[in-house]
Amino acid sequence: MSMIQISKRQKGTSKLVDVLIRIGAIVLSLIFIGIVLAIMGYDPFKVFGKIIQTPFKRFKDVMNKTIMLTTLSLGIAIAFRMKFWNIGAEGQFYMGAFGAASMAFMCPNLPPILLLPLMCVAGFVCGGLWALIPAVIKARFGASETLVTLMMNYIAIAFISYLQYGPWKDPAALGAAKVPNFSENAVLPDVFGIHAGWIIMLVLVIIMTILLRYTKLGYQIDVIGESETTAKYAGMNTVKILVIAVLISGGLCGMAGFMQSSAVEKSITDSMSAGLGFTAVITAWLAKLKPPVIVVASFMFSILLQSGSSLQVMKIPSSITEIMQGVIIFFVLACEFFINYKISFRKHTAVKEAE
Known part of the structure; x- marks a missing residue:
């Protein structure tokens, strides 16, 4: 009689094997999605064709999402590397937008060369301080950062709603709950047809790669992530x-x-985040918290997200892209099991069975 034994790998698999397993997981997920689409009565080849066409037909929209998703994922990655489970990217995003908007409304006539950096710094500071609250609560009282950061998302969104329907409501909007548009000086210009945020995104990816790989702080973050006790020792x-x-x-x-x-x-x-603060948790994790890979994962997910409206033309619910995301995540999660564990078959001897 044989039995299945699952044991943790003493030595990790090679990078090539890791890559092949993950590629295999994605391929299997696509095959599974194709089968599900066929069962639902849709032509999987047409659906996948529409998705593949998305970055060519709606490149600017895809890039807008990629910029946002990559930047959010970079923020999540540094916290996750030290096992601080920051699920509050949504709230930090909105507080950063609040900081930037405050500068835009306070100094509308400031030249763009001064106003835009000021808005960027204000966004960084407000987002950082908002994230600092659960960090202090965790350090002082030992509270779960997952719970606190999650709850603070709703506080931040409620605060923006208050501004939108109250003090910042545009009186010229004919009763609609709308905040006035920024002045032209407060708008990021386009570079090669895409807003200049893509340059900021690439600079941030380079900075974060250097910080996490080659600096003392990056090393300390990884040590704390592995074992806080060891770090203290x-x-x-x-x-x-x-x-x-x-x-x-x-x-x-x-x-x-x-x-x-x-x-x-x-x-x-x-509502301007469109839930990407939570999607960023997925892309950061799928990229193994590595900044260069985060760009790729964010771009792929942006294609999926943006293709939803294209699929509606084929009378396919846009929510099908969310199902695709879930299936891909499930298969990638499963592949992590095979990377970290091995399955072996052992035979029971008659003596052992008697014992």
């Missing part, structure tokens, strides 16, 4: 490092709010 000031890392995490999410409000919305609303 090594003499690291874990509270100080936590505060710095979370400040950067929230600040990056706040910068995403600045770019979205300045370049895309040209104003601020309580």
Whole structure:
């Protein structure tokens, strides 16, 4: 008689095997999605064809989402690397947008060369300070950052709603709950047909790669992520490092709010994130918290998100793209199991069975 034994791999698989397993997982997920689409009565080849056409037909829209998703994912990644589970990217995004909008309304006539950096800094500071609140609560009282950051999302969105329906409501909007548009000086210009946020995004990816791979802070973040006890034993000031890392995490999410409000919305609303703060958790995790890979994961997910409206032309519900995301995540999660564990078959001897 044989039995299945699952054991953790003593030695990790090679990078090539890791890549092949993940590619295999994605291929299997696409095959599974194709089968489901066929069962539902849709032509999977036409559906996949529409999705593949999306970045060519709606490149600007895809890039707008990629910029936002990448920046949010970078912010989440630095927190996750030290096992601080920041689920509050949405709230930090909105508070960053609030900071940027405040500067836009306070200094509308300031030259763009001064106003835009001021808005960017304000977005970073507001997002960072918002993220710092759960970090301090965790350090002081040991509260779960997952719960606190999640709840603070709703507080931030409610605050923006208050501004939208109250103090910042545009009196010229004929009763509609709308915040006035920013002045032209507060709008990020286009570079090669896409707003300049893509340049900021690439600079942030480079900075975060250097910070996490080659700096003392990056090393300390990884050590704390592996074992906080070891970090303390090594003499690291874990509270100080936590505060710095979370400040950067929230600040990056706040910068995403600045770019979205300045370049895309040209104003601020309580629905402008479209839930991408939560999607960013997925893309950051799928990219293994590595900045260069985050760009690729964000671009792929942006294509899926943007293709929803294209699929509606074929009378396919746009929600099918959300199902696709879920299936891909499920298969990638499953592949992680095979990367970290091995399955072996062992035979029971008659003696062992008698015992």
